[in-house]
Amino acid sequence: MNAPSSLLECRGLAAGYGGMAVVRDVDLHVRAGEVVALIGPNGAGKTTTLLTLAGELPPIAGEVLMHGVETKVPLFRRAQRGMGFVTEERSVFMRLTAAENLRVAGVAPLDAEALFPELTPLMQRSAGLLSGGEQQMLTLARALARKPALLLADELSLGLAPLLVKRLLETVRRVATEQSTGVLLVEQHVRQALAIADRVYVMQRGHIVISGTVDEVRGRLDEIEATYLSDAAALTEGPAPKPEAR
Numbered sequence: 001m002n003a004p005s006s007l008l009e010c011r012g013l014a015a016g017y018g019g020m021a022v023v024r025d026v027d028l029h030v031r032a033g034e035v036v037a038l039i040g041p042n043g044a045g046k047t048t049t050l051l052t053l054a055g056e057l058p059p060i061a062g063e064v065l066m067h068g069v070e071t072k073v074p075l076f077r078r079a080q081r082g083m084g085f086v087t088e089e090r091s092v093f094m095r096l097t098a099a100e101n102l103r104v105a106g107v108a109p110l111d112a113e114a115l116f117p118e119l120t121p122l123m124q125r126s127a128g129l130l131s132g133g134e135q136q137m138l139t140l141a142r143a144l145a146r147k148p149a150l151l152l153a154d155e156l157s158l159g160l161a162p163l164l165v166k167r168l169l170e171t172v173r174r175v176a177t178e179q180s181t182g183v184l185l186v187e188q189h190v191r192q193a194l195a196i197a198d199r200v201y202v203m204q205r206g207h208i209v210i211s212g213t214v215d216e217v218r219g220r221l222d223e224i225e226a227t228y229l230s231d232a233a234a235l236t237e238g239p240a241p242k243p244e245a246r
């Protein structure tokens with residue numbers, strides 16, 4: 001049992017829409033100070049898992065625990081208990097300036113600039129006029145400047161150039177290490193995510209099919225990408241491969 005030391009944990013989680021599970025039998029946990037990557041092909045159920053962990057979707061079965069205690073409260077209450085959530089949808093207010101985007105979230109622009117000095121000359125600009133990368137820096141800065149104990153981030157770096165992906169992920173890594181933030185990161189940029197993560201869960205068709213430390217899976221990355229992460233793997237008919245014991 002990982003409960004006592006886990007910031008976030010789920011056991012036997014089934015989750016989905018309208019009572020239909022698209023994710024089943026999910027056990028995972030995140031401890032303080034560790035970055036955990038959740039990877040898998042499109043449609044595997046990563047976003048559904050995060051939404052359920054965040055309290056945006058009710059579990060169909062199983063339980064979600066924060067700080068070792070089962071919780072059923074909605075996201076805003078989980079946020080009060082230290083959960084930050086960067087959703088898959090880009091969530092900046094395009095007509096507000098960068099500074100206003102921070103202030104409406106109760107974040108001082110200076111705290112965001114400490115994380116991303118790149119934002120300093122952009123603070124008075126409408127968020128809608130920022131590049132995709134700048135918008136994501138703003139989004140991540142807004143979440144991290146509130147010093148969450150736990151951060152869930154869904155496709156933070158979607159569609160961004162490799163250098164920006166690296167910049168965002170390295171910031172996540174640094175904050176996790178320096179502030180003992182526990183991070184659960186859904187990422188398409190698998191190799192870059194694993195470069196900064198401690199552990200990884202691979203999800204395929206609603207199941208966790210591999211879990212382990214990054215060191216354990218590093219030697220198998222080619223195989224994992226071909227077997228589990230490619231679009232072809234996502235579309236393969238038939239039962240999901242037997243989950244590996246770990």
Ligand SMILES: Nc1ncnc2c1ncn2[C@@H]1O[C@H](COP(=O)(O)OP(=O)(O)O)[C@@H](O)[C@H]1O
Nearest residue numbers: 016017022040041042043044045046047048049
């Ligand atoms: N709002 C929704 N209503 C019904 N089904 C959904 C909804 N959102 C996602 N799904 C389905 O749930 C499955 C998992 O989706 P999702 O969690 O978004 O996967 P991922 O984030 O790994 O790409 C997919 O088959 C998807 O079509």
Ligand SMILES: [Mg+2]
Nearest residue numbers: 046047048088
């Ligand atoms: Mg998704």
